[in-house]
Amino acid sequence: MNLTFDLNGFICRHVTERAESLFTTDLFSFHTKLADNINGRSVLVIGGAGSIGSSYINALLKFKPHRLYVVDTNENGLTELTRDLRSSPDLNVPNDYLTYPINFSGPVFEKILKQEGPFDIVANFAAHKHVRSEKDHYSIEAMVNNNVLKAKRLLDLLLQNPPEHFFCVSTDKAANPVNVMGASKKLMEEVILAYSREMPITTARFANVAFSNGSLLAGFLERLLKRQPLAAPLDIKRYFVSPEESGQICLLACMLGEAGDIFFPKLKKEKMKKFSDIGDSLLKELGKQPVYCESEQEAQLSAINLNGKSAWPVHYFPSDTSGEKSFEEFYTQQEELDLNRFKALGVIKNAPKKELSEIEAIFAALTNLFEKEKVNKEMIVELLAEFIPNFEHIETGKNLDQRM
Secondary structure (H helix, E strand, O other): OOOOHHHHHHHHHHHHOOOOOOOOHHHHHHHHHHHHHHHHOOOEEEEEOOOOHHHHHHOOOOOOOEEEEEEEOOOHHHHHHHHHHHHHOOOOOOOOEEEEEOOOOHHOOOOHHHHHHHOOOEEOOOOOOOHHHHHOOHHHHHHHHHHHHHHHHHHHOOOOOOEEEEEEEEEEEEOOOHHHHHHHHHHHHHHHHOOOOOOEEEEEEEEEEEOOOHOOOOOHHHHHHHOOOOOOOOEEEEEEHHHHHHHHHHHHHHHHHOOOOEEEEOOOOOEEEHHHHHHHHHHHHHOOEEEEEOHHHHHHHHHHOOOOOOEEEEEEEEEEEOOOOOOOOOOOOEEEEEEEOOOOOOEEEEOOOOOHHHHHHHHOOOOOOOHOOOHHHHHHHHHHHOOOOOOOOOOOOHHHOOOO
């Protein structure tokens, strides 16, 4: 693939269809307050090597924090993050900047938090974010442990020295969830709402981040580099934001929200995009012509004979895997909305808060289930449905690991 390909330009033209960030006006309007809340502060970012976490850091360093520590299990990702920050002339990387390739629920992290803290701003982006992570009870247990149980343990640690601002990322899939990933994030929201009585906590539900790490769109680029066919569902529509916008959403929510606020971008339904349409646009941008194949096998065979031709095999198919909605939504009809404070952001206000004792009971039930010798996916889904009344799981018996 052409190394001079302008990915950000492609996203603006063919994915978000916005020449500038959706949040330009809000960032300008609240610039002084953002600066007051960030400049001179100490910041801890968990999961900062991922797409959203690194974009948050880029948005943060438009201002001047005094100290920045970044934790992530992805050592290579932290290395690339540092190279990127050090190579960007418009970012204010503080002198006290350190990265740690560690697990945020382990003993080393706890030492850092106790001995290097307290931190004024803490943002947590460590999460399982893919629907494919619900293929069986092993992957679901790992996802619930990371998205929910570890998040609660982090909050218990922070209660000893609460930060001025704490942010934990959610997802649009938490609104009327149909997959375990969305249900785990909805449960995470319940946890942070309960703890929002004790410290200032906010979260954000937002759209797919275009070409984020591990996403289907990022996979398109990998397939092109490896001379493999593109594959995508035909009937799935999603909202999209750019990587830059994803970090800005989180920064605005973290710095400007009130305890318990859930933020989301104001996006119109007609702006939703199909993955297949983006795939076709990407090929045409690169001077390629999509050739539609009826099966994975046909697409694989067609890719063998590319030989520098402009034609490129694609396989688009009706979605048939578990946990997939045909479209996404940011809020439910029962939630109270504030649509006036920000130009491009809505806020879910006054969401019901469970007592911490209720949260403890939920966690005890999850832990007891995971400790049983024989556990299956159905048992976990059934238990999650008890805690999340609007969780209506879509089960087809097929998971994304069975697709190209």
